[in-house]
Amino acid sequence: MENYLFEKMSVPKAYMKLALPVVLSMIVSLVYNMVDTYFIALTGVQELVAGVSLVAPMFTLMIAFGDIFGLGGSSAISRLLGEKKDNEAKKTCAFCIWISLVFGLCISAILLLFRTQILGLLGVGKDTYQYANAYYTWIAIGAVSIIFSMVPSNILRTEGLAVQSMAGSIIGSIVNIIFDPIFIFGLNQGAAVLGNIIADIYYVYAVMKKSKRLTCSPSHMKVTGRKIRDILMIGIPASITNIMQTFMMVMTNNFLLTYGTDKVAAMGIALKVNMITALVLVGFAFGGQPLVGYNYGAKNEKRLKNILKFAYLFEMGLGLLFTILMCIFAPQIIKVFMDKPDIITNGAMMLRFQQIGMTFMSVSLISTCVCQAVGNAGGAFVLSISRQGVIYVLALFIMSNVFGYTGVLVSQACSDVVTALIAAVIMLKIMKKLTNKNE
Numbered sequence: 001m002e003n004y005l006f007e008k009m010s011v012p013k014a015y016m017k018l019a020l021p022v023v024l025s026m027i028v029s030l031v032y033n034m035v036d037t038y039f040i041a042l043t044g045v046q047e048l049v050a051g052v053s054l055v056a057p058m059f060t061l062m063i064a065f066g067d068i069f070g071l072g073g074s075s076a077i078s079r080l081l082g083e084k085k086d087n088e089a090k091k092t093c094a095f096c097i098w099i100s101l102v103f104g105l106c107i108s109a110i111l112l113l114f115r116t117q118i119l120g121l122l123g124v125g126k127d128t129y130q131y132a133n134a135y136y137t138w139i140a141i142g143a144v145s146i147i148f149s150m151v152p153s154n155i156l157r158t159e160g161l162a163v164q165s166m167a168g169s170i171i172g173s174i175v176n177i178i179f180d181p182i183f184i185f186g187l188n189q190g191a192a193v194l195g196n197i198i199a200d201i202y203y204v205y206a207v208m209k210k211s212k213r214l215t216c217s218p219s220h221m222k223v224t225g226r227k228i229r230d231i232l233m234i235g236i237p238a239s240i241t242n243i244m245q246t247f248m249m250v251m252t253n254n255f256l257l258t259y260g261t262d263k264v265a266a267m268g269i270a271l272k273v274n275m276i277t278a279l280v281l282v283g284f285a286f287g288g289q290p291l292v293g294y295n296y297g298a299k300n301e302k303r304l305k306n307i308l309k310f311a312y313l314f315e316m317g318l319g320l321l322f323t324i325l326m327c328i329f330a331p332q333i334i335k336v337f338m339d340k341p342d343i344i345t346n347g348a349m350m351l352r353f354q355q356i357g358m359t360f361m362s363v364s365l366i367s368t369c370v371c372q373a374v375g376n377a378g379g380a381f382v383l384s385i386s387r388q389g390v391i392y393v394l395a396l397f398i399m400s401n402v403f404g405y406t407g408v409l410v411s412q413a414c415s416d417v418v419t420a421l422i423a424a425v426i427m428l429k430i431m432k433k434l435t436n437k438n439e
Contacts, residue, residue: 011306019287021162025153025169026283031177053268054122055135057249058111062143064243065107066150069096071286072235074154075372076227077214078290081158082297086213092227093155094220097207100151104144111140123254127261145196152203158290159213164206172199234372237380240389241368248388248412255400255408262342263405269337270350277322277358284315285365293373301434308431311366319362326355353409357416361387364416367423370430379426387419388412 009017073096080089111118115136124132139146149172156165176195207216249271256263288311295304326333334347364387371379386392392415399407399414 011303011310015288015291015307015310018157018160018162018291019284021166022157022287023280023283025166025173026279028170028173031173052131052135053264053271054124054128054253055119055132055139056268056271057122057245057247058118058136058139059146060245060249061243062107062139062146063150064239064241064245065103065143066100066147067154067241068235068239069100069103069231070150070152070154070235071238071372072096072231072233073151074158074290075234075238075293075375076230077155077158078293078373079297079375081213082294088227089158089213090215091220091223092231093207093214094217095223095228096151096155096231097148097216098218098221100148101144104147107147108140108143111136111143115140122250123257142196145200149196149200149203152200152207155214156203156206156211157287158293159211160290161206161210162287164210168199168202168206171202172196175199230375233377234375234380237377237384238368238372240381240384241387244385244387244389244392248392251393251396252408252411255396259405263346265338266334266343266346267350269334269343270347270354273326273333273337273347273351274354277319277326277355278361280322281315281319281358281362281365284318285311285362285369289369289373292370296374296434304434305431308366308370308427312363315362315366316359319358319360323355323358327352350409354412356410357413360416360420363420364423367427370427374430374434376426376430379430382426383419383423386422387415391415391418391422 073092076092077089080086080092115133119129119132119136122132149168153165153168156162172195174195175198179194204216207214252267253264256267288307291307292304295307330348330351331344334344334351338344338347364383368380368383370376371383392411395411395414395418396408399411401407403410
């Protein structure tokens, strides 16, 4: 990570230089998800759409597992580079890369061994089992490649190699898009495995050939127990954030099953479309995380505050813009994926309710990134279990009991507002502590 990227550039330019490649990779990933949803919906089989929707949380769960060492490792490395401890940063990198491979293999074995029990927990029934099982099998087989990819893609950005991080994601997504029709119609949705494997190969190449401060060499794996603790204390809350997203999807699907399979299918499409806003906001929030960690490690309080001011204003404005556009064009967007009146009606309403809380979600995202970047494990943990976890469950139970079906749909927006308030309190404490430390 070159110093000029952080110390000589203006805050907006430095932030965008890191964040834009992340956003572009998110957009390409989003295009793949949209194409994947389109081809599945093109079959016209409602049970197929519902079956894939029920198992989709497992893919998110694999990403969450990868974040343990991807975001946990990148947080530690960013601060170490800011403190000019390059050798420790290199050791941390090697450890995260190799331990994620071992962890991924273990997860693949567990998923295959407990297939029946896990499918049951996901709410898969007789009418959706055939399709859900096929999709689940490919996710289980490819778990190791999905988990591993999250590590170098995050760690490369700590050295300013955001373009290389983006390239790996784009390569994997393009491969998936090309092979999607073949795998969906002929081999039951297995394309994602191939794309992730090719992306992983590129990431290893990028770390070995493009990086000056990172390494894949097993000989550099010697890290202290304290450093492993630092990685896990940030990585686990970061992972819980995605696990909570998986939990949210499962809870929502189970609540909607009462109202019919068509509601689950509509929500599956609405959540995929909702990713347009979510992934772009996540990209801009997490893209600037290494910048926050570096300046925190370098104890540059003035620049850190300017970074946070820019990040919050930009992210909230972007969230509001997406909310307006999505709410206006919701029916037309849903219709692209499945031209059935009940799916369009339900999906459009679901999408609008999902979008209402996006400006508040922006506050939570930036605050979560700050907590992870500065090593505030407590704040990161609280936020990770709130928006799509504890707060969401409370909102879901209360709103569904009071307003029924509509209450289920509005629960996420309610959770977004409450979590944003919690995030504001946490950030005030972090900035007060930082100011007191530097005085």
